Amino acid sequence: MEAHLSLLHFPPLLTRSHGKKVFNNTRLKLTSTARINGYGCFPISCSSLNGRGPETSEDDGVKGVERLLEEKRRAEMSARIASGEFTVDESGFLPLLKRGLLNLGVSSEFLEFLWKGEGKIPIAKGSVDSVRRQAFFIPLYELFLTYGGVFRLVFGPKSFLIVSDPSVAKHILKDNSKAYSKGILAEILEFVMGKGLIPAGFEVWRVRRRAIVPALHQKYVAAMINLFGEATNRLCKKLDVAASDGEDAEMESLFSRLTLDVIGKAVFNYDFDSLTNDTGIVEAVYTVLREAEDRSVSPIPTWNIPIWKDISPRQRKVNVSLKLINDTLDELIAVCKRLIEQEELQFHEEYMNDQDPSILHFLLASGDDVSSKQLRDDLMTLLIAGHETSAAVLTWTFYLLAKEPRVMSKLQDEVDSVLGDRLPTIEDMKKLKYATRVINESLRLYPQPPVLIRRSLEDDVLGKYPIKRGEDIFISVWNLHHSPNHWVDADTFNPERWPLDGPNPNETNQNFSYLPFGGGPRKCIGDMFATFETVVALVMLVRRFNFQMALGAPPVDMTTGATIHTTEGLHMTVTRRTKPPIIPKLDMEMLQVESDAPVTSSPAAAAAPIGISQGD
Numbered sequence: 001m002e003a004h005l006s007l008l009h010f011p012p013l014l015t016r017s018h019g020k021k022v023f024n025n026t027r028l029k030l031t032s033t034a035r036i037n038g039y040g041c042f043p044i045s046c047s048s049l050n051g052r053g054p055e056t057s058e059d060d061g062v063k064g065v066e067r068l069l070e071e072k073r074r075a076e077m078s079a080r081i082a083s084g085e086f087t088v089d090e091s092g093f094l095p096l097l098k099r100g101l102l103n104l105g106v107s108s109e110f111l112e113f114l115w116k117g118e119g120k121i122p123i124a125k126g127s128v129d130s131v132r133r134q135a136f137f138i139p140l141y142e143l144f145l146t147y148g149g150v151f152r153l154v155f156g157p158k159s160f161l162i163v164s165d166p167s168v169a170k171h172i173l174k175d176n177s178k179a180y181s182k183g184i185l186a187e188i189l190e191f192v193m194g195k196g197l198i199p200a201g202f203e204v205w206r207v208r209r210r211a212i213v214p215a216l217h218q219k220y221v222a223a224m225i226n227l228f229g230e231a232t233n234r235l236c237k238k239l240d241v242a243a244s245d246g247e248d249a250e251m252e253s254l255f256s257r258l259t260l261d262v263i264g265k266a267v268f269n270y271d272f273d274s275l276t277n278d279t280g281i282v283e284a285v286y287t288v289l290r291e292a293e294d295r296s297v298s299p300i301p302t303w304n305i306p307i308w309k310d311i312s313p314r315q316r317k318v319n320v321s322l323k324l325i326n327d328t329l330d331e332l333i334a335v336c337k338r339l340i341e342q343e344e345l346q347f348h349e350e351y352m353n354d355q356d357p358s359i360l361h362f363l364l365a366s367g368d369d370v371s372s373k374q375l376r377d378d379l380m381t382l383l384i385a386g387h388e389t390s391a392a393v394l395t396w397t398f399y400l401l402a403k404e405p406r407v408m409s410k411l412q413d414e415v416d417s418v419l420g421d422r423l424p425t426i427e428d429m430k431k432l433k434y435a436t437r438v439i440n441e442s443l444r445l446y447p448q449p450p451v452l453i454r455r456s457l458e459d460d461v462l463g464k465y466p467i468k469r470g471e472d473i474f475i476s477v478w479n480l481h482h483s484p485n486h487w488v489d490a491d492t493f494n495p496e497r498w499p500l501d502g503p504n505p506n507e508t509n510q511n512f513s514y515l516p517f518g519g520g521p522r523k524c525i526g527d528m529f530a531t532f533e534t535v536v537a538l539v540m541l542v543r544r545f546n547f548q549m550a551l552g553a554p555p556v557d558m559t560t561g562a563t564i565h566t567t568e569g570l571h572m573t574v575t576r577r578t579k580p581p582i583i584p585k586l587d588m589e590m591l592q593v594e595s596d597a598p599v600t601s602s603p604a605a606a607a608a609p610i611g612i613s614q615g616d
């Protein structure tokens, strides 16, 4: 019943299975070597080729098994749909009449013609089993194939409209966006984001969006590229140790820490340094994030019960964590205010303090007249919005790459030729075309979040269906991104589907079939930030290391939190890449050899007199 209720009470955006380890355990998860036997879902591709060679028959075999399993799952689901498990028993006069006429031999085509324009939304009935066995958006996909781009999912007394039609998504998100609020999402996130941009109602949102968006100007984003590079360097050092010690790395939790470090500095100039330390504040952030996710699956909102919320140890821990975060934010705001009083910079459009380029600094320097509560809500919202999303994109990108050595090889070739051993710069972002397509395609296959949530504030018409005020709506980005109506080989990871010299794919040029950052007025404000962040991390990591699924690791299944998580982590074997020998030229400047130079494991490179600094 729990899974059933989870959908009744809360948006699937936040639904996840319990027992997820990443946020329960703030320790770094570098698992011990588990290369004893080869069971598990994933191909271990030929290590001597470092993922560069042609696929082996072993790869083919495992992929074949995966495909068969997937087909079996789908067939089971289709059979259950066909059996009527999801179909609401139609009662009432019209359905009765329809059935009667059918029985009398009237052709179904004629009846369809008669009933055309009836404007009734197809109805599917929710099933506990369908949501318990797998991530909730998977059964929604099969239901979409059966019931179409707009259907109603009924769970007991509650119902949701599921939208998988691009033109209807466009209508809700863009053309008639004022008629929709964030609904259930705003209710759940209130305790942590207050009236921050994501949950905010129209009036607050309009004012705050105008204040915050200018902070992400071009000069700021360019400065962030260095920050992304420095943080990724810290991760590279961790992976270097793992590679030396022969330990597998749990990449999902490492990516979560990488992006927490990045967003802390980017938003309020705070160094969580979570890749190195487990300080109280890092634990507090994870406690609050976990609470938001757990509230999404709780059948009874115990946190609202007056006495319970004071005596429950868990709620007390959440409150203590929230207080610690709020106190830290207050202190950061105070420090920032003092800095601004001392500085002599004039505020202008591309204002940025080089010592503290954070969004907080921009907001305070702009004279943003806002309560400290609202400012804290904004900062918390940016922290959460920019943290898990980017971590999830990196996690699934590395998963996809491990399964597609061809793509990895092409990506590494591009990185070698564009970057060599340099840290990426803003200019490189234009040149790293294939890397960008890899991220575009990863976001298509694993959209973060997989579902967008809205509630209608007035009566409206969705396609041919009239709807009432107060409808809870889930726009399934997952369905849009996997729809056979819009994509050739929709389930295949194929970055080449986006031409290298074509425009960057977005919701506008893909007509709302592709919504990696949403669309309309409430589109993500961090799209460019996030694209560059994930590209920088991706290219720096694949430049230095090869990644393969760890032998004996648990299968990588999906579960949903605020984004798509793995059920048991992404365990990978990381090996240093060998770099081609450097032939010294006579006129070449001698460079200092760094003791922990990252890409030096080939005997030829180690013997060569010159090493190239990565600029750590």
Ligand code: HEM
Residues within 6 Å of the ligand: 197, 198, 205, 209, 381, 382, 385, 386, 387, 389, 390, 393, 448, 449, 452, 453, 515, 516, 517, 518, 519, 521, 522, 523, 524, 525, 526, 527, 529, 530, 531, 534
């Ligand atoms: C790959 C990483 C990211 C992805 C996939 C992503 C995705 C999205 C999506 C789909 C939305 C629309 C939500 C809706 O319509 O209900 C959104 C909104 C938002 N995102 Fe992102 N995001 C990412 C990174 C970031 C970053 C780094 C930041 C901040 C620096 C950020 C800040 C926001 C904010 C503030 C909103 C709400 C905008 C509004 O309502 O006006 N996001 N994001």
